[in-house]
Each structure stands twice: as C-alpha cells, then as structure tokens.
Amino acid sequence: MTLEEKTTKLSSELKESVKxxxxxxxxxxxxxxxxxxxxxxxxxxxDRKKWLIENFLPMEGVMILSADPGSYxxxxxxxxxxxxxxxxxxxxxxxTEKGKVLIVDEESTIRLLQERLQSLHAQDDEILFCVGRxxxxxxxxxxxxxxxxxxxxEIKLVIFDAxxxxxxxxxxxxxxxxxxxxxxxxxLRQGASIIFIHHHGKSSHRSSLxxxxxxxxxxxxxxxxxxxxxxxxKVFRLVNSKMRDALQLEDMEIQVVLSDGSVEFQLQExxxxxxxxxxxEQTQIKLLLANQKDKLDVVQIRQLLGSDIGDAKLRSxxxxxxxxxxxxxxxxxxxxxxxxxxxxxxxxxxxxxxxx
Numbered sequence: 001m002t003l004e005e006k007t008t009k010l011s012s013e014l015k016e017s018v019k020x021x022x023x024x025x026x027x028x029x030x031x032x033x034x035x036x037x038x039x040x041x042x043x044x045x046x047d048r049k050k051w052l053i054e055n056f057l058p059m060e061g062v063m064i065l066s067a068d069p070g071s072y073x074x075x076x077x078x079x080x081x082x083x084x085x086x087x088x089x090x091x092x093x094x095x096t097e098k099g100k101v102l103i104v105d106e107e108s109t110i111r112l113l114q115e116r117l118q119s120l121h122a123q124d125d126e127i128l129f130c131v132g133r134x135x136x137x138x139x140x141x142x143x144x145x146x147x148x149x150x151x152x153x154e155i156k157l158v159i160f161d162a163x164x165x166x167x168x169x170x171x172x173x174x175x176x177x178x179x180x181x182x183x184x185x186x187x188l189r190q191g192a193s194i195i196f197i198h199h200h201g202k203s204s205h206r207s208s209l210x211x212x213x214x215x216x217x218x219x220x221x222x223x224x225x226x227x228x229x230x231x232x233x234k235v236f237r238l239v240n241s242k243m244r245d246a247l248q249l250e251d252m253e254i255q256v257v258l259s260d261g262s263v264e265f266q267l268q269e270x271x272x273x274x275x276x277x278x279x280x281e282q283t284q285i286k287l288l289l290a291n292q293k294d295k296l297d298v299v300q301i302r303q304l305l306g307s308d309i310g311d312a313k314l315r316s317x318x319x320x321x322x323x324x325x326x327x328x329x330x331x332x333x334x335x336x337x338x339x340x341x342x343x344x345x346x347x348x349x350x351x352x353x354x355x356x
Contacts, residue, residue, distance in 0.1 A: 051097065052096065053094060053095075054095040055243075058193070061194075061222075061224070061245065062195075063223060064198050064218070065080075065226050066200055066211065067227060067228035068230070070230075071229075074162075077159055077161055078103075079120060079265055081157065082127070083096050084097070085100065099156025100126040101156070102127075102128045102130070102150065102153070102158045103158075104159070104161070107161050107165060109132070113129065116263075137167055137184055138167040138183055143184065147190055151190055156192055157193050157194075158192050158193070159195045162198060163199075171215060171218070173215060174215045174216070178217050178221070199213050211227060212225065212227070224243050234255065234256040234257075237254070252268075253267075281317055284305065285305070285317060288301065288305065290341050290343075295338035296338065296339055298337065301318075322339075328342060
C-alpha cells in the first residue's frame, strides 16, 4: 500500500468516527461516550457498591487466584462462589454483595464438583455451571454467549477455571494476552466481575509477583491477584500480591477444617487492610497534620508529603486512619474532604525517617 493510499484509508476511518453537526464535531462509534472532568466528578453511582468481595474483588473488576496443583484453589473458588451467591462474608470477615454466579469450569468433572459442593454444604444456591464444554475467552462467539447469559440471568460474578484451558493463545506473548484482556471487557460492561483460576510457573524460587505463569501482561490487566502457598497438609497462606483499588491485604493463614465429610476454611490470624505494611506512612501523615494550622485535602497532603505515594494508597491510608479514630475528616462543598488531627493524639513512633 502506497503512502497516499494509507493516508486516504486513515482519513476515511477518521470520518467514520467523527461527524459534524451544526458546526460542531460530534463523536460516534468508540468515541461516542466522551466525558468531561465535571461529568466524571458528578457521576452518580447511586446505591452501587464498590466491592463485590470486600478488599478482594471490586465491582466490574478482574481477580486472579493462583496456586500450584493440589493447593485448594478450585475448592476455594467454590467457597467464594457460595459466599457471593448467599451474600455471606468471606472467612467471616470480608463482606460480599449478594448475586448470582456463573462458573465456567474446564478442569473439573460434574462428579468432582458434586462431591466438593456437598462437602461445602451447597443447596439450591444461585450458581450456574458450564462444565467441560470447551469455552474459550478468545472466541468472540463464546464471549457473546456469556454476555447474553450475564444479561438474561443477572449474573454478578463469572469464574473461569482454569485460565490455561480457556484460550488458544501463547501465555508468554504480551500482545496475545492483551487481546484476551480486551476480549473480556464486554462481560465487565454488563456489571459482572470476573475471577480467573490460574497456575503457577515451574520455578519455586520466584517472588510472589513472578510465580504467576505466563506474561506479565496477565498480572497487568487484573485488579487483584491472590496466590495460595501451601504451608502444610491442611494449612495454606493466602498472599495478596497485587491490589489496584485499595491497599494490599496482609498475608492470611487459612486452616482447612475437615469434619464428617464437610469442609470449612478458617482464618487463623487477624487481618488489617493496612497493618504493619503502612505504619511508616500512617505516622508521617499524622505528623504532617499535627504540624498544620489548617485542615488539608488529599491534594495538599500529597504535595506536602513530597513523595511518590499513589493516590489510591494515600486515600486508603486516610480512610483507615479516620475509621480508627486517629484523624478527623469533614466534607465541605459537594465533595471536598478535609483532614485534621486532634491535639493530644498518639502520633506513633517518630524516631525513623520512613520512605514512602
């Protein structure tokens, strides 16, 4: 194709996406929903919750649960599905938004699913199963069928088990994994969230971020990643290696309790969404507020800290400090939040210079 032909083709494509009305350009196609800053700030989410699974999976988000073989990942997947279908908290701690669940299972058999569901005391729960049907998330027709099912059945959570069985792409190719990420977006746009069950790579000496099999693009397109590390026969550690929408959870030790054919997952130690991982940042924020005469908003706090702390992380720390009664917050105008600290509050250890 000559340069002139390429230019003509590009011009034609641009004309299809932009049309002129009453002297102003109006966008169509992919650019039909252009939003201004003001429109985004005023967007009303109504009663819609942020989390489908509190601090695990946001609404319209994607989560990966990964592990080595025989590490309870598929069992845990069913437990998560039952909690969402019933509106029960995960591990008795993390709230869920009740909703119907669709499980696309390309690894288990119906007999195995039956045994596991019975051991988890499943009844007539609102979970739909598509088992061993060769569904592919890189097949447009399969995605369209899932979207239709999500719409007609009002599905809130779609679980795919396991990722390796659900596509024909090269997992080590970032471009191909990116196309899968784009391909599942129609499901998310229907208001559903997605959990992928995935395997670890072969090396046992990798960090938690590197254990996930395949290209780093897989980890890049998800909101959260939780991996299972088996400690002993009926005990595993649940590690939150990535969290885009809040602070990472501290590691959780989970006990698998077997009794008379039933299975329960019990959280063995208290978990804070921040805990010791952000104590230096908490102390620095409290010191900053204690040394200010005026109340500060998020932008001012970030500027005065002079650090590269992310916006989501900073807001999560501020929310935590408010919930713990360590700092105060008030809302002025439509949506501006101001933070301050009461005189006499414990500022925590200050001998070190924490790096944010």
